[in-house]
Structures are given as C-alpha cells and as structure tokens.
Amino acid sequence: MTDEGSDDATADEATVLVVDDEEGLADLYAIWLRDRYSVETAYDGEAALDALDEDVDVVLLDRQMPGVSGDDVLETARERGLDCRVAMVTAVEPELDIVDLGFDDYLRKPVDRETLLETVDRLLRRSTYDDAVQEYFAAARKHALLAESNDLNVTDTEEFDELEARLAELRDRLDDVVGGLDDEDYEVLFRQFSAEDGDDE
Structure with a gap:
C-alpha cells in the first residue's frame, strides 16, 4: 500500500x-x-x-x-x-x-x-444522507445497469423483479428524507421517480 x-x-x-x-x-x-x-x-x-x-x-x-x-x-x-x-x-x-x-x-x-x-x-x-436514500441510490444504479445489459433476458428474471420491488419499497420510505438532498441528487432522484411513473402508465 x-x-x-x-x-x-x-x-x-x-x-x-x-x-x-x-x-x-x-x-x-x-x-x-x-x-x-x-x-x-x-x-x-x-x-x-x-x-x-x-x-x-x-x-x-x-x-x-x-x-x-x-x-x-x-x-x-x-x-x-x-x-x-x-x-x-x-x-x-x-x-x-x-x-x-x-x-x-x-x-x-x-x-x-x-x-x-x-x-x-x-x-x-x-x-x-439517510440510510434509506443511500440504499435507494445503490439499488437504482444496479437497476439501471441491468436494464442496459446486452443480455435481454436479465429483466425477465426473479432477481430483477425482486430488485424492482425493493426499489418501490425504498421509494415509499423516502418522502420524509428527500428534503436533505442537494440539487444534483434531488434531480437524479426525481428523474428516477419520473421514469418509474412513466413505466407504470
């Protein structure tokens, strides 16, 4: 070292x-x-x-x-x-x-x-940031990486479904803590929420 x-x-x-x-x-x-x-x-x-x-x-x-x-x-x-x-x-x-x-x-x-x-x-x-926010960003990054994977079967797996469920759970917990985010991370979080809302439509 x-x-x-x-x-x-x-x-x-x-x-x-x-x-x-x-x-x-x-x-x-x-x-x-x-x-x-x-x-x-x-x-x-x-x-x-x-x-x-x-x-x-x-x-x-x-x-x-x-x-x-x-x-x-x-x-x-x-x-x-x-x-x-x-x-x-x-x-x-x-x-x-x-x-x-x-x-x-x-x-x-x-x-x-x-x-x-x-x-x-x-x-x-x-x-x-709050632990829930940190976990949300980490899970969202994993979700984005897998969604962009060259393996089209990844998003059809049980593991991916569980990751999406965990993201939804974390999202529900964030209402009380988003006020502490800086502008850049708030924008990232907002974009993620918006993307998920678009997928639900």
Whole structure:
C-alpha cells in the first residue's frame, strides 16, 4: 500500500482508497485525485483489506484481481461494518450477481479523470444522507445497469423483479428524507421517480 496524500493534508480531508492490480492505473487514479483528497493505493485484494479501516471514506475497487477479488474485498468491508462508500471500477460487464453486492456505484473501464472525480464527490455527498436514500441510490444504479445489459433476458428474471420491488419499497420510505438532498441528487432522484411513473402508465 502506498500513501499518496500530501504532507499538508488537513484532518477533515476525505480519504480515498484506490484498489487495482494494474499498478500503473491505480497510480494514475491517485494522481487525478490527490490534489483534492488524501489518497491511498493498494495493488491487490490483501493489501486493500489491510488498508480498509474507519478512516477510509471512499473505495474505488477493481473487481477482477488475482487472489482476493474485488467482490471479496467488498464483502469483507461490509461484514466489518465499515461505513465507506464503494464504487466498483472495472472492465467486468455487470450481470445479475451485482444485485447482492454492496456497492454504491459501478463504473466500467476505461474511466476518465472527470468521471472519477465526479463519482468520488457524489459518493461523499451521499455519505451524509439517510440510510434509506443511500440504499435507494445503490439499488437504482444496479437497476439501471441491468436494464442496459446486452443480455435481454436479465429483466425477465426473479432477481430483477425482486430488485424492482425493493426499489418501490425504498421509494415509499423516502418522502420524509428527500428534503436533505442537494440539487444534483434531488434531480437524479426525481428523474428516477419520473421514469418509474412513466413505466407504470
């Protein structure tokens, strides 16, 4: 693990852990991020597990790594009860197995600097929201990924139906908490609601 944070990092800076077995790519992500955040890098799953603690705010996590996979790292982080936001950054096309993964966002490589920065900013904002809002955004992201899948049979599965039911349940719980969202996330939430309403017509 390598600490990429600057010497003058303040105590209130967010910490981002970049995990990728392609060392050059992990280092590039760190360069993009380190002017804004305190950044650590891990080049395999075991190093990521060693680095994961309560100080990590956001994890950018590759899925396909030798030994301990990104999915394993994510599962362990959730088992430890760590309250960090996790974005999978991977070349792996999303399939039905993502329904049970506890990530907050999913980026498909290649990823540019602007997208990476926007993702970290967005996840840090969401970390301040009510748990139901966080879960809704994560479920909505999974729903969107699967709906866009090249496998047309995905949306005809029991898992997809259960995900849609969970989204509807979460939506019913959000009436009391949407007032705390910032404008960008409120717009995302509103668009999602509008899309669902359109599907129901």
